[in-house]
Amino acid sequence: MNSMTENRAKEHGRNSNVAANGDFSAQVLTSNGELEGSSTPKSESPKGGFSSPLSGEEKRKILSESKFQRSLKSPILSDPSTTLTHVGNYKFHEVFQLKQGRYMDLPPSKISEMMKSNSLDNAPTQSLLSVVNSILDESVERNNSEIPHQNNLFKAREEKYQSRIRVLEALAIGFKLKTLANAAQNYHSVLAENRKIFNELQELKGNIRVYCRIRPFLPGQKERKTIIEHIDENGELIVANPSKPGKDGHRLFKFNKVFGQASTQEDVFSDTQPLIRSVLDGYNVCIFAYGQTGSGKTYTMTGPNASSKENWGVNYRALSDLFSISQTRKSSISYEIGVQMIEIYNEQCYLKYNITFVSLNFHTLGIVTHYQPNGLAVPDASMHPVKSTSDVIELMEIGLKNRSVSFTALNERSSRSHSCVTIHVRGLDSKTGATLHGNLHLVDLAGSERVDRSEVTGDRLKEAQHINKSLSALGDVIFALAQKSSHVPYRNSKLTQVLQSSLGGQAKTLMFVQLNPDVISYSETMSTLKFAERVSGVELGAARSNKEGRDVRELVEQVASLRNTIAKKDEEIERLQLLKVHPGTGSLLKYTSPSLNRESEKNGNNVPKKSIRNSSSGKSLGGLTEKTTSSDHDNSSDYSDSQHSMEHDERPQSMSVDEHNRDHDHGDDHDHEDHHGDYDERLSDTSDNGTSIGADTDGSAENVVFAQIAKSNSSERLGRISRPTQKSENAKPTSPLSKGSLKISTSLKKTSSVNTTPTKSRTRQWQ
Ligand SMILES: Nc1ncnc2c1ncn2[C@@H]1O[C@H](COP(=O)(O)OP(=O)(O)OP(=O)(O)O)[C@@H](O)[C@H]1O
Numbered sequence: 001m002n003s004m005t006e007n008r009a010k011e012h013g014r015n016s017n018v019a020a021n022g023d024f025s026a027q028v029l030t031s032n033g034e035l036e037g038s039s040t041p042k043s044e045s046p047k048g049g050f051s052s053p054l055s056g057e058e059k060r061k062i063l064s065e066s067k068f069q070r071s072l073k074s075p076i077l078s079d080p081s082t083t084l085t086h087v088g089n090y091k092f093h094e095v096f097q098l099k100q101g102r103y104m105d106l107p108p109s110k111i112s113e114m115m116k117s118n119s120l121d122n123a124p125t126q127s128l129l130s131v132v133n134s135i136l137d138e139s140v141e142r143n144n145s146e147i148p149h150q151n152n153l154f155k156a157r158e159e160k161y162q163s164r165i166r167v168l169e170a171l172a173i174g175f176k177l178k179t180l181a182n183a184a185q186n187y188h189s190v191l192a193e194n195r196k197i198f199n200e201l202q203e204l205k206g207n208i209r210v211y212c213r214i215r216p217f218l219p220g221q222k223e224r225k226t227i228i229e230h231i232d233e234n235g236e237l238i239v240a241n242p243s244k245p246g247k248d249g250h251r252l253f254k255f256n257k258v259f260g261q262a263s264t265q266e267d268v269f270s271d272t273q274p275l276i277r278s279v280l281d282g283y284n285v286c287i288f289a290y291g292q293t294g295s296g297k298t299y300t301m302t303g304p305n306a307s308s309k310e311n312w313g314v315n316y317r318a319l320s321d322l323f324s325i326s327q328t329r330k331s332s333i334s335y336e337i338g339v340q341m342i343e344i345y346n347e348q349c350y351l352k353y354n355i356t357f358v359s360l361n362f363h364t365l366g367i368v369t370h371y372q373p374n375g376l377a378v379p380d381a382s383m384h385p386v387k388s389t390s391d392v393i394e395l396m397e398i399g400l401k402n403r404s405v406s407f408t409a410l411n412e413r414s415s416r417s418h419s420c421v422t423i424h425v426r427g428l429d430s431k432t433g434a435t436l437h438g439n440l441h442l443v444d445l446a447g448s449e450r451v452d453r454s455e456v457t458g459d460r461l462k463e464a465q466h467i468n469k470s471l472s473a474l475g476d477v478i479f480a481l482a483q484k485s486s487h488v489p490y491r492n493s494k495l496t497q498v499l500q501s502s503l504g505g506q507a508k509t510l511m512f513v514q515l516n517p518d519v520i521s522y523s524e525t526m527s528t529l530k531f532a533e534r535v536s537g538v539e540l541g542a543a544r545s546n547k548e549g550r551d552v553r554e555l556v557e558q559v560a561s562l563r564n565t566i567a568k569k570d571e572e573i574e575r576l577q578l579l580k581v582h583p584g585t586g587s588l589l590k591y592t593s594p595s596l597n598r599e600s601e602k603n604g605n606n607v608p609k610k611s612i613r614n615s616s617s618g619k620s621l622g623g624l625t626e627k628t629t630s631s632d633h634d635n636s637s638d639y640s641d642s643q644h645s646m647e648h649d650e651r652p653q654s655m656s657v658d659e660h661n662r663d664h665d666h667g668d669d670h671d672h673e674d675h676h677g678d679y680d681e682r683l684s685d686t687s688d689n690g691t692s693i694g695a696d697t698d699g700s701a702e703n704v705v706f707a708q709i710a711k712s713n714s715s716e717r718l719g720r721i722s723r724p725t726q727k728s729e730n731a732k733p734t735s736p737l738s739k740g741s742l743k744i745s746t747s748l749k750k751t752s753s754v755n756t757t758p759t760k761s762r763t764r765q766w767q
Pocket of ligand 1: 215216218294296297298299300304415446447514
C-alpha cells in the first residue's frame with residue numbers, strides 16, 4: 001500500500017472513530033449504497049502528534065472553559081434534525097467516503113445524479129465540522145495534552161474547500177453567475193484561514209521539537225547488549241547504565257517522541273510531515289539529525305538508498321510531499337521549488353553537488369550574514385530547479401557520482417562534515433497576487449562523538465575542534481532561542497549562520513537525536529542525550545505554558561469563528577445551487593435547512609445574505625495576505641523571522657536591523673572554544689491527482705456544467721487555470737528556476753480585511 005493510500009485508510013479509520021461518538025457522517029457506505037451501522041471505535045494511534053508542553057490538567061482546564069466548548073452546544077450543530085437530514089440523505093457519505101472534496105474524481109453521471117438529489121448541498125461541511133468537534137472533544141476527554149489528528153482534518157478540509165472552489169467556479173462559468181464566482185472567492189478566504197489555524201496548531205506543539213530514534217543492531221553484530229531499558233509512546237526513554245545494575249543505574253529522558261528500533265522510515269516521517277507542510281505556507285523549517293558516528297543520522301535523513309521508496313529518508317519524502325501538496329493547491333497557489341546542497345567542513349562552506357559535472361574545485365562559498373531579499377545565506381551555491389521527486393533523485397545521484405568520481409577523499413570526511421540540503425519554496429497566490437517564501441533545511445550533522453585530545457593530532461584534531469565548535473554553537477543558538485534570550489549567537493559558526501533563517505523567530509526546528517543502543521556506546525549516548533535534553537527541556541518548561549494557555553484559548557475561539565463562517569458559506573451555496581435548479585427564484589423551494597430557517601426567521605428574510613466578511617465571526621478572512629501570517633508574529637520574538645510573511649512586508653527576513661546591529665555590537669565572532677556548556681564535551685581531555693472526467697455530455701444543463709468542470713480540471717492539469725475572477729496573467733512570475741532569477745511584479749490587492757498597503761509593485765530576485 002503506498003503512503004497516500006495508507007493515509008486515506010488512516011483518515012478513514014479516524015472518521016469511523018468519530019462516528020462512534022455520534023457523528024453519522026463518518027458511517028460507512030457499502031458498495032451497494034447502503035449505510036452500514038456505526039463503526040466500532042478503534043484505539044487511536046499515538047503516532048499522530050507532538051506532545052504538548054502543557055500538562056493534561058492545564059489543557060483540560062483551558063479547554064473546558066473555552067468558547068469552543070460552549071459553541072459545541074450551538075443550535076446549528078446540536079439540532080437533531082440536522083443530523084437526521086444527513087442520515088436520511090446519505091448520498092453525501094459517498095462523497096465523504098471517496099475522500100473529502102474529490103468531486104472531480106467522480107464520473108459526470110455520478111456527479112449529475114448527486115446534484116439532482118441535492119446531496120451536494122448536504123455535503124459534509126457540517127459533518128466535517130462535527131468530526132473536528134468530536135475529535136477535539138475527545139482529546140479533552142482523553143486528557144492527553146495533545147490535539148490529535150488535526151493535521152489530517154485540516155488537510156481534508158483544505159481539499160474540500162479546493163474542490164468547492166472548483167465546482168463553484170465551473171458553475172459560474174456555466175451560468176455566468178457573479179454570485180457563484182464571489183462564493184468561490186470567499187472559499188479561498190476560508191481556505192487561507194484553515195491554513196492559518198493549521199499552522200497555529202503546529203505552533204502549539206512547540207517550535208523546537210526533539211525526536212529520539214534508536215538504531216537497531218546491525219546484521220552480523222554478535223554482541224547485542226542494549227542500554228535501552230524502556231521507551232514509551234509519550235516520549236519517555238529509560239537508559240540503563242551497564243556498570244550500575246538495577247534501578248539506581250536508570251536514567252529517564254523525555255522527548256517529544258521516541259522511535260524504537262522497529263520504527264520504519266514511514267513511521268518517522270509521518271510525525272515530521274506536518275512541519276514539511278508548513279514550508280508551503282511560507283514558514284522556515286529546520287530538521288537536523290544529531291548523534292555519534294554510525295548512530296543512523298544519514299539513514300534517517302536520506303535513507304540507505306534512493307532506489308527503494310520504502311527506504312527513503314526524510315529528504316526524499318519531504319520533497320515528494322512538497323510536490324504532491326503543491327499539486328493539490330495549484331488552482332490557488334503556484335509553487336516553484338529549488339534545491340541547494342552544501343557541505344560545511346572545517347568551518348568552510350562547500351558546494352556539495354554540482355549538477356553540471358564541472359569540476360567542483362571545492363572553492364569555499366561565502367555566507368551572507370546580512371539581510372538577503374532572496375533569503376539565501378549562501379547565494380553562491382547553485383540552486384537547482386526541481387519539479388518532481390524524480391528530479392531530486394536524479395540530482396542527488398548525479399551529486400553522489402560526482403563525489404565518488406572526483407573526490408574519493410570526500411567520502412572519508414562525510415562523517416566529519418555537516419551536510420545541508422536546503423529547499424526553497426516560492427508561491428504565488430493566483431487570486432491576490434501575494435507571494436510567499438519558505439525554506440526547509442535538512443541537515444545531516446557531523447558525528448558528535450567526543451575525541452580524545454591525547455589520541456588525535458594534525459588534521460583529525462583540527463576537524464574535531466571545528467565539529468566541536470559548530471555543534472556547541474548550534475546548541476547555544478537553540479538554547480538562546482528556547483529561553484527567548486535577547487541575543488542569539490548565530491554568528492559563532494558557519495553552521496548556525498547558514499541555518500539562521502530557519503532557526504528562531506517563527507521558524508520551526510526539529511532535531512532527530514540518533515542513538516546507538518550498544519552498551520559500548522553508553523557514555524557517548526549519555527552525552528548525546530544530555531545535549532538533547534538541554535535543547536528540549538527548556539522548551540517543555542513552565543516558561544512557555546502561559547503563552548500556550550493564551551494560544552489555546554485564541555485557537556479555540558478561531559475554530560469557533562471559522563465554524564460560523566463555514567456554516568454561512570454553506571447556506572450561501574445552498575441558495576446558489578437552488579438558483580441553479582430554479583433559475584430566477586431566490587426562494588427556498590426545495591431546501592428547508594433548520595439553520596437556514598432560523599437565520600431567515602431572525603432576519604425576516606428567506607435567504608441569509610451576509611457575506612463572509614460581514615459574518616458574525618467579526619473576523620475578516622483575508623486571503624494569503626499579510627493578515628494570514630501577521631498574527632503569526634504574535635509572540636513577537638526578537639529574532640523575528642519574517643520570511644513567511646508576504647512580499648510587501650518590508651522587514652528583513654532573517655533578522656531585524658536591530659538584531660543585526662546587536663549581533664555586531666556584541667562582537668560575537670569570537671572563537672567558540674571559549675564556550676563550555678553541558679553539551680560542550682565532545683573534545684574531551686580524556687500525481688497527478690486529477691482523475692480524468694469524461695466530458696460525454698448529452699447536452700443537458702447539468703452535463704454542460706460538469707463538462708465545464710472537467711474542462712477546467714483538465715486545463716489545471718496542463719498548468720492553466722481559467723476562471724472568471726482570476727487576476728491578469730501579468731501577475732504571474734516568469735519561472736525563476738529556468739532563468740535563474742525570479743522577477744515578480746505583483747499588484748497587491750488592498751483587501752478590506754487586512755492589507756492597508758497601497759497597491760504597489762515589487763521585483764524580487766531569487767538567485
Ligand atoms: N533505523 C535503521 N534501520 C536499519 N539500519 C540502520 C538504521 N539506522 C542506521 N542503520 C545502519 O547503520 C549504519 C550506520 O548508519 P548511518 O551511516 O546512517 O550513521 P551516521 O550516524 O550517519 O554515521 P556518520 O556520522 O558516519 O555519517 C548504516 O549501515 C545504516 O544502514
